[in-house]
Amino acid sequence: MLTRLQLANMRTIEEPTSQPTLPTTIDLKISLEYSRNFARDKSRERAKTARVSDLYNQEILEQLWTAVVFCGGGDRGGGDGGGGSIWGAAMAHSYVRRISKPQMMIVVVTSSSSIFSFCFALSLLAFFASAHILTDTEGKNSDLFPEVLREEAVARLYELGKVSDAEGYLERTFLSPASIRAGNLIREWMEDAGLRTWMDQMGNVHGRVEGMNPSADALLIGSHLDTVVDAGIFDGSLGIISAISVLKVLNITAKLQKLRRPIEVIAFSDEEGVRFQSTFLGSAAVAGVLPASALQISDKSGVTVQNALMDNSIEATEETLSQLKYDPKSVWGYVEVHIEQGPVLEGIGLPLAVVKGIAGQTRLKVTVRGSQGHAGTVPMSMRQDPMAAAAELIVLLESLCKHPKDFLSYDGQCNGFAVESLSGSLVCTVGEISSWPSASNVIPGQVTFTVDLRAIDDMGREAVFYELSDRMYQICEKRSVSCTIERKHDANAVICDTELSTQLKSATYSTLKRMEGEIQGDVPVLMSGAGHDAMAMSHLTKVGMLFVRCRGGISHSPAEHVLDEDVWAAGLAILAFLETHL
Numbered sequence: 001m002l003t004r005l006q007l008a009n010m011r012t013i014e015e016p017t018s019q020p021t022l023p024t025t026i027d028l029k030i031s032l033e034y035s036r037n038f039a040r041d042k043s044r045e046r047a048k049t050a051r052v053s054d055l056y057n058q059e060i061l062e063q064l065w066t067a068v069v070f071c072g073g074g075d076r077g078g079g080d081g082g083g084g085s086i087w088g089a090a091m092a093h094s095y096v097r098r099i100s101k102p103q104m105m106i107v108v109v110t111s112s113s114s115i116f117s118f119c120f121a122l123s124l125l126a127f128f129a130s131a132h133i134l135t136d137t138e139g140k141n142s143d144l145f146p147e148v149l150r151e152e153a154v155a156r157l158y159e160l161g162k163v164s165d166a167e168g169y170l171e172r173t174f175l176s177p178a179s180i181r182a183g184n185l186i187r188e189w190m191e192d193a194g195l196r197t198w199m200d201q202m203g204n205v206h207g208r209v210e211g212m213n214p215s216a217d218a219l220l221i222g223s224h225l226d227t228v229v230d231a232g233i234f235d236g237s238l239g240i241i242s243a244i245s246v247l248k249v250l251n252i253t254a255k256l257q258k259l260r261r262p263i264e265v266i267a268f269s270d271e272e273g274v275r276f277q278s279t280f281l282g283s284a285a286v287a288g289v290l291p292a293s294a295l296q297i298s299d300k301s302g303v304t305v306q307n308a309l310m311d312n313s314i315e316a317t318e319e320t321l322s323q324l325k326y327d328p329k330s331v332w333g334y335v336e337v338h339i340e341q342g343p344v345l346e347g348i349g350l351p352l353a354v355v356k357g358i359a360g361q362t363r364l365k366v367t368v369r370g371s372q373g374h375a376g377t378v379p380m381s382m383r384q385d386p387m388a389a390a391a392e393l394i395v396l397l398e399s400l401c402k403h404p405k406d407f408l409s410y411d412g413q414c415n416g417f418a419v420e421s422l423s424g425s426l427v428c429t430v431g432e433i434s435s436w437p438s439a440s441n442v443i444p445g446q447v448t449f450t451v452d453l454r455a456i457d458d459m460g461r462e463a464v465f466y467e468l469s470d471r472m473y474q475i476c477e478k479r480s481v482s483c484t485i486e487r488k489h490d491a492n493a494v495i496c497d498t499e500l501s502t503q504l505k506s507a508t509y510s511t512l513k514r515m516e517g518e519i520q521g522d523v524p525v526l527m528s529g530a531g532h533d534a535m536a537m538s539h540l541t542k543v544g545m546l547f548v549r550c551r552g553g554i555s556h557s558p559a560e561h562v563l564d565e566d567v568w569a570a571g572l573a574i575l576a577f578l579e580t581h582l
């Protein structure tokens with residue numbers, strides 16, 4: 001049952017996007033005249049929704065947003081009762097303050113005795129409910145920090161998501177005006193968490209706390225602040241904001257200075273590579289693997305990376321670039337939280353997974369040449385059609401990548417382990433195809449297409465490449481067309497560190513258990529098919545990653561979405577992980 005109470009002379013707030021599922025739900029959606037600061041954005045509006053259902057469910061008490069009803073007598077009567085309800089409201093409010101941040105105060109000025117009585121009853125209800133919650137949850141909520149790890153983190157994600165160079169959609173590329181504004185906002189939040197901040201000479205934003213041993217090797221936590229064009233608000237930002245929120249919790253609980261090692265959050269300036277078509281400018285510089293030649297890469301308007309830095313008063317030379325590199329001895333490890341960008345976690349029904357590694361990648365360009373001719377006059381038996389050949393090659397690629405075991409032998413270049421791991425991780429894509437002369441009445445003379453091969457096992461990926469090339473050449477020979485396969489790009493896989501992954505796994509397990517109750521089986525372990533800053537950072541130090549469920553596996557789209565509860569889960573898991581460094 002969802003009863004909406006709307007009182008005269010009050011503003012009301014929007015329906016919550018997800019309806020409470022409990023059987024006895026009374027939605028005390030009573031709005032407030034009291035605070036003009038509310039209703040700024042959707043996340044805050046959600047925060048104003050009070051659900052009495054939550055009062056009765058121990059598992060979701062943390063979601064409580066309590067309304068305090070505050071009635072005052074009008075012209076006629078109600079004085080004593082008004083005083084009583086003021087008292088009830090004040091008590092309830094003080095209870096609420098102890099378990100959550102103050103949410104609302106409702107002031108109703110009425111001359112109607114029935115509205116007055118109704119408000120009085122509600123204020124008593126709020127008082128008793130608040131007291132009940134406090135009794136039941138004292139000690140439980142205190143270490144879950146929903147107000148920082150969920151409400152504030154989500155509000156910040158939405159706020160950062162509005163920092164864009166484009167009107168109406170999110171676009172924030174390397175060193176653009178919006179990315180500088182975003183960097184400043186992130187620095188504010190880092191300082192609010194008790195961190196010392198700076199921007200380095202590649203536009204990365206750093207926030208660091210030294211803890212008890214400033215000379216100890218530091219734990220780095222990060223992700224990227226740049227976005228694709230028409231992006232979602234969680235890709236990259238989630239990893240930065242959840243790390244800052246967790247450090248804020250450690251600051252609030254006076255544990256920040258008790259850390260055994262320094263912790264540094266880094267918001268990397270470029271991971272997507274939209275502006276300069278070159279990924280990891282930020283993290284590769286910190287890892288010391290960015291070549292000096294990268295400073296001379298130009299964007300579409302001819303501005304080089306060096307110019308872009310100069311426009312922001314950052315002088316970048318080969319020397320400054322080499323100074324950005326962290327000494328591997330000063331770093332203990334790197335951890336990144338990122339949205340999954342795939343549908344697996346949603347399918348499993350869990351918010352978090354540990355990442356076992358980031359897939360290696362090979363990109364090919366395949367060119368098939370045949371005999372160009374008239375679509376109406378060349379008999380089928382006499383054609384050397386590169387389009388039909390390309391179609392056969394693409395279907396071969398699909399079969400090989402779906403069933404590598406059927407194609408790869410256990411001897412030769414590929415051992416049994418590689419084939420096993422390929423079955424779980426190999427993905428192959430033809431994303432681009434073109435033909436010449438590309439006319440409906442012409443048998444093409446040439447067809448070109450790309451192949452993107454990814455797998456967690458480098459040796460296996462290599463074996464797939466050789467097997468694929470072999471079979472492609474055979475098909476081309478059989479069809480009397482010529483075939484060229486060019487290897488355009490290679491990146492080796494990154495395997496996440498076992499020790500870090502084990503720590504992240506147990507932190508995730510305790511978080512999932514806390515949030516979900518008993519979890520079936522183990523913490524999921526996934527492979528990342530997409531590249532992340534952790535890939536560049538693996539050249540500097542050991543890396544570990546956590547994936548967070550995103551709706552429908554959608555990313556690089558405004559439809560990208562992470563549940564508030566999952567943002568919270570990510571924060572709790574990182575908090576549990578950091579507690580092992582206390």
Ligand SMILES: [Zn+2]
Binds near residue numbers: 235271
């Ligand atoms: Zn990303």
